[in-house]
Amino acid sequence: MRPIGTIPRIAAGALLAAACAASAAQAPAPDAERTLRAGGSELHVSVTGVDDPRRRAQLQDWLAEVARAQLTAFGRYPLRSARVRIEPVGRETSRDDESPVPWGQTLRRGDAAVLLFVRDDATPAELRADWTAIHELSHLFHPYLGRDGRWLSEGLASYYQNVLRARAGLLSPQRAWELLDAGFGRGRRESSGAPLVELSRRHEGTMRVYWAGAAFWLQADVALRREHGTSLDGVLSRYSACCLTGTGEVAPADFIAELDRLSGTTVFSSNYPRFAQSRQFPSLDATYRDLAITRSNGELHFGQHGPGAALRRAITARGATRPAAP
Numbered sequence: 001m002r003p004i005g006t007i008p009r010i011a012a013g014a015l016l017a018a019a020c021a022a023s024a025a026q027a028p029a030p031d032a033e034r035t036l037r038a039g040g041s042e043l044h045v046s047v048t049g050v051d052d053p054r055r056r057a058q059l060q061d062w063l064a065e066v067a068r069a070q071l072t073a074f075g076r077y078p079l080r081s082a083r084v085r086i087e088p089v090g091r092e093t094s095r096d097d098e099s100p101v102p103w104g105q106t107l108r109r110g111d112a113a114v115l116l117f118v119r120d121d122a123t124p125a126e127l128r129a130d131w132t133a134i135h136e137l138s139h140l141f142h143p144y145l146g147r148d149g150r151w152l153s154e155g156l157a158s159y160y161q162n163v164l165r166a167r168a169g170l171l172s173p174q175r176a177w178e179l180l181d182a183g184f185g186r187g188r189r190e191s192s193g194a195p196l197v198e199l200s201r202r203h204e205g206t207m208r209v210y211w212a213g214a215a216f217w218l219q220a221d222v223a224l225r226r227e228h229g230t231s232l233d234g235v236l237s238r239y240s241a242c243c244l245t246g247t248g249e250v251a252p253a254d255f256i257a258e259l260d261r262l263s264g265t266t267v268f269s270s271n272y273p274r275f276a277q278s279r280q281f282p283s284l285d286a287t288y289r290d291l292a293i294t295r296s297n298g299e300l301h302f303g304q305h306g307p308g309a310a311l312r313r314a315i316t317a318r319g320a321t322r323p324a325a326p
């Protein structure tokens with residue numbers, strides 16, 4: 001879910017009911033539905049509550065570009081079939097939130113569905129620059145992990161929302177690292193001292209939950225690439241092929257154990273308890289060294305030579321990850 005404090009004020013239930021009633025009354029319209037296909041998987045994208053056919057096409061084109069960014073992980077959508085529903089929201093309904101996509105959510109009732117509320121006056125450029133859609137699509141890479149696993153699920157979506165956009169050319173690689181670093185900074189400022197898993201369970205400490213979670217996946221990705229000849233993409237591709245379903249709950253420890261098994265490593269389990277019980281933001285000093293990222297005078301600097309630079313580029317470079325068979 002998108003971590004914005006104003007979300008509840010959108011009155012999601014009322015909007016959903018109105019949108020469902022509206023869509024039931026409408027005849028099928030061009031671009032109300034599109035099916036995106038890749039590697040035997042399908043994403044069924046619907047736009048409801050939008051009368052203007054040009055706007056429907058615009059929203060479908062936007063989502064198709066975001067979906068292409070998702071494919072830079074392993075060349076197919078993580079689930080064999082999932083739905084995306086795009087609905088408009090008026091400026092007056094979410095006036096406290098200037099985002100072009102003020103609310104997104106992944107639902108897992110019956111089947112997996114990503115729901116995106118898009119401001120009705122958001123321009124294509126504003127939509128293209130927003131991270132909400134790729135964040136929500138990234139939630140399809142993992143099973144539902146319950147409240148204790150929120151830090152893992154939100155962390156994965158927060159990591160991938162930047163990495164995948166960089167690979168797709170929606171962000172420069174440098175900007176992606178800067179956004180990750182800014183997120184880590186927000187997480188670091190959460191100072192309750194409570195264990196991460198407790199914040200996760202109690203729906204508190206949002207910034208530490210999201211960004212300590214993202215740090216967990218970044219560390220795992222770096223370790224897999226440096227020491228084991230694979231990557232987070234590769235391991236999640238295998239998980240998608242063997243084990244992922246759109247509904248049902250998986251215990252976080254079981255998910256971690258499965259990722260260890262699929263990678264033939266202990267990369268995930270060796271950090272999992274330490275992160276879950278951490279009372280402050282984990283240090284990323286060693287990870288930044290591995291990626292040739294340094295900081296001076298409050299600015300990030302990116303080394304251009306050597307294995308650290310190569311590793312960093314491999315994570316975010318366009319076309320770095322070829323479509324892979326499961």
Ligand SMILES: [Zn+2]
Pocket residue numbers: 001002003135136139153154157
């Ligand atoms: Zn989320």
